[in-house]
Amino acid sequence: MGRLSCIPTVLFVILALIFAIDIALAQKDQNAGAIDPKGEQGSLRSEDCPEACxxxxxxxxxxxPCMFFCKKCCAKCLCVPSGTYGHKEECPCYNNWKTKEGGPKCP
Structure with missing residues (x-):
């Protein structure tokens, strides 16, 4: 009977650890998309944009039009998502830049 009384305590500790890890990962994700003081992000150099696009x-x-807008977005964000389509979550700046109508600016 003594062993059963420690189960709720062990479960509480495990849940608290999971919660703490979840918070730490969320903060890490927020910092990963942070924009630097110049308003740019990404690790590309502007001379790398034509090849990436x-x-x-x-x-x-x-x-x-794809090349025109991709180069424009890359120059601003210094990032181009991997692949030929999708994966825009890799570059938040590239993903979040919208047209006046609210559609995606970057291909």
């Missing part, structure tokens, strides 16, 4: 736009049938 060339790959990003490689499968679209609208290459000229």
């Amino acid at each position: 060339k790959y990003r736009c490689s499968t679209t049938s609208h290459k000229k």
Whole structure:
């Protein structure tokens, strides 16, 4: 009977640890998307943008507008998502830049 009385305490400690880890991960995710003081983010240099955008736009049938907007977004955000489509969550600045109508600005 003595062993059963410590189960609620052990469960409470485990839940508290899970909660603490969850908070720490949430704070880490917030800091990962932080914008630097110049208003830019990402690890690309502006001279890397054409090559990154060339790959990003490689499968679209609208290459000229894709390249134009991708280069513009890359110059601002210093980041281009991986792959030829999607994965915009990798670059919050790239993902959150919207047109006047509210649609995505970056391809």
